[in-house]
Amino acid sequence: MNPAPKTRTPVASPYAMSATLAWAMSVNAAALAQGKPLSLCQAADALEVGVLRPDAVRILRVPKLSQPDCPHFRSMATQSGLDLGGSAGMALGYAVLICHSALGDRRVLRHELRHVAQFEQSGDLSRFLDLYLAQIVEHGYRDAPLEVDAHRYEGRLANVCIDSPSSL
Numbered sequence: 001m002n003p004a005p006k007t008r009t010p011v012a013s014p015y016a017m018s019a020t021l022a023w024a025m026s027v028n029a030a031a032l033a034q035g036k037p038l039s040l041c042q043a044a045d046a047l048e049v050g051v052l053r054p055d056a057v058r059i060l061r062v063p064k065l066s067q068p069d070c071p072h073f074r075s076m077a078t079q080s081g082l083d084l085g086g087s088a089g090m091a092l093g094y095a096v097l098i099c100h101s102a103l104g105d106r107r108v109l110r111h112e113l114r115h116v117a118q119f120e121q122s123g124d125l126s127r128f129l130d131l132y133l134a135q136i137v138e139h140g141y142r143d144a145p146l147e148v149d150a151h152r153y154e155g156r157l158a159n160v161c162i163d164s165p166s167s168l
């Protein structure tokens, strides 16, 4: 039996999609160029949450996360509850951006590293963003399956790991 047709199509607007992709590619490139590789402990966490290539990850510390300068994106974000300006971290491909306020917060980093693993599974940044945005439009930010999955990995601190403070 076919499922009942949905009343709305859970697809992000193509304008929001293209603006988001262009912004994501430029943030990704800048963060990969300027960011730091993972410390040994961070790389262990990356492996534990499913990242295949921890060596490819770069972490960039930022005062605040940026977001696409596009009204379509803003309206989609508002409707779905996505608040990049108020978020502690963000992962775009192998680029992980962490706000100064969340530096050293292992749960935040593990959450973002899980998004890196999801990106690896999806094949490329464009496909990951397509899926991610479609999910937040359909389910809302908090209930999007990719977010629920990332939350699940935040607190599974199986390994004890202490880096030197300078690496956090």
Ligand SMILES: [Zn+2]
Pocket: 111, 115, 147, 150
């Ligand atoms: Zn997330």
